[in-house]
Amino acid sequence: MYSDETARLGMLARATTALEDLSETLAPLAARFGEQGHALYLVGGSVRDALLGKLSHDLDFTTSARPEVTRAILDDYADVVWDTGIDFGTLSAEKHGQQIEITTFRSDTYDGSSRNPEVQFGSNLEGDLVRRDFTVNAMAVEILGDGTLEFHDPLNGLDALLAGELDTPALPSQSFHDDPLRMLRAARFVSQLGFSVAPRVREAMADMATEIDRITAERIQVELDKLIGGEAPWDGFDLLVTTGLADRILPELSGIQMEADEHMQHKDVYAHSMTVLRQAMEQEEDGPDLVLRWAALLHDVGKPATRSFDSGRVSFHHHEVVGAKLVRKRFRTLKYSKQMTSDVSQLVFLHMRFYGYGEDAWTDSAVRRYVADAGELLPRLHKLVRADCTTRNKRKSERLRRAYDGLEERIAELAEKEDLARVRPDLDxxxxxxxxxxxxxxxxxxxxxxxxxxxxxxxxxxxxxxxxxxxxxxxxx
Structure with a gap:
């Protein structure tokens, strides 16, 4: 990612500027901790993001002060204070619109059967940093009462950040045994930050993939949504598939990896699905659309079960029906909401409907049914169908594009005459x-x-x- 000293100094300067802009908010807070004999450090993703020029309004701190001391300081300092998890040493506050979370130094131990640690308060910064998931999240910036900043990097996190590489502070096997969710976090950071993983991290993820079974479906769902909401989710999913983690949490995805698609223009259906995901994202208008992204990723998961050969050609008849059922089952397992499950599976179910339009002239009735079946999902269905055209045949691609343009024009023409958005009987x-x-x-x-x-x-x-x-x-x- 970066390699020279100039880039290093540039990152540090960028972080310094961002934090100095918050000096009026942070320096008084640090001064209060200093008066009590305690230091205050910005840590974790907040430091990483400051170095990358992406500092948010949610800041994470650690301190030598025990929770009761932190509470007294925040009560005197902040506009609002709340208990995030005082048993874990964490309190949160808001000051001048800035969200602040402060946790006492920790030195946790794990029982090896769950990801919930036995909380033990630590005595020094390095002990707190070494327990974190990756070295890029194990840097700290000490905030002093006069506004001075001091950078701490005992685990060489800045070097890892410059290299764009995820590595663990301790042995990956120990880190992932302590908390298997960190393996999913690795894939999420690959998607969000464009990083790669260190060879030893990738090896440990493959060796320890079954450990993810210790994690609840709800936590897995949260990480998967963050992964697919990143800038390059295909890279994150590739990591899950190649390490075997997808076999445990999203087997429908890894299951399409070796299935040749019907156009024979892509190495496999998996590669095609990643292309569709990319092309769907290119049509987003207001940030990540998770419903659209999930539908694009999983639209062809029904193909392995419906694969057949006819006169030397491979076909997948009714794979959209099978795929919709698979999506509903997987999303229920992952504890997605009924609405999310319904929306994604319905898009998968409908994504092939248009191809009948390209082959035969549709009646007005068929157009009405297309709109009625899509309902509020129609704008997303438009994007999904267009994204699903990945053929390298320019003439075929242009023909499909014109056909879908024609369908949208038909929909618009009927909408001028009828309320297509709410097709209801003429009698109640x-x-x-x-x-x-x-x-x-x-x-x-x-x-x-x-x-x-x-x-x-x-x-x-x-x-x-x-x-x-x-x-x-x-x-x-």
Whole structure:
């Protein structure tokens, strides 16, 4: 990433400037700790981000002061103070809009069966830094009461940052045994920061992949979302797949690695899926769209189960149906919300629907159904379908692009005439019950469903037309 002394000095200067801009907020806080005989250090990701020029409004500190001392100082200093985890030595506060989290020096021990440490307060900075996940997160900047800053780097984290490499302060085997979640954090940092992992870290991740089974689904979900929300998620997922971690937490992804795709233009479906993810991200408008990204990554996970050969060509009939089921099952296992699970699986289910449009002229009814089935996901479906075109055949690519342009134009034309965003029957439940002499029950639901199908098929009807059609249908039941 960087290699010379100029780059090193540039990083330190950048961090110094960023922290000096916060001097009016931080120096008084450091002075209060100093008056009590304690030092205050900015640590972890806050130092790393300051060196990279990405300092956020959430700052992490460590101190020799015990939690009760920190609490008294913060109560006197901050606008708001709250208990983040005082049993773990952590308190949080806000001052001038700046979020501050302060933790007493720690020297934790682990039982080897969970990732929850037995908290032990430490006595010095180096002991606190060596317990951290990676050396790039094991640097500190001491904040002095007069605003002076002093950089501490006992584990050569700056060298690792300059090299763009993730390595552990202790042996990787010990670090990952203490907390297996750190293996997922490695993949997340690869995605977010563009770093690589040290050879010994990669080797330990592969050797210890089964240790991730100790981590709860909820924590895995959080890390996966941070990974896929990064700038280069394909690199993070590559690390999970090549080390075998994906086999434990996202086997559907590693399962497509060796499946040749139907266009025979990509090495495998896995490589194609990473290209689709990249192309979907290029269409994002307001930052990371996790629903779109997950759908792009997993849109073809149904292919291994549906692979068949016909006249020398490989095909994957109805892989979108199988894929949607696999996504729902995996997302439930990972404890995703019902909404997230529904949205991603529905996009996977619908991503092949457009290809029928390219082959045959769609009726207005078919266009209405496309819009109705997508619902609020329609803008994302547009992006996913366009991203899924990865063919290197320029003529075919242009033909697909024009076809989808045409579909969007059809949707816009119908939308001017009808409320496509909310396709509903032309009679509501009360009108149905009144016309057919029904009480609330299953028959009303069946009649409502019939009228919705009629609405999709024929477009908007007048109340009289809807009533005539419903009465005719009811007579046949």
């Amino acid at each position: 439940g009360n009108a149905i019950m009144s016309l057919l002499g029904l009480k609330p029950g299953p028959e009303v639901g069946r009649a409502w469903a019939y009228l919705k199908e009629l609405r999709l098929e024929r477009g908007p009807l007048t109340p009289e037309e809807a009533e005539q059609a419903l009465l005719a249908w009811w007579k046949e039941q």
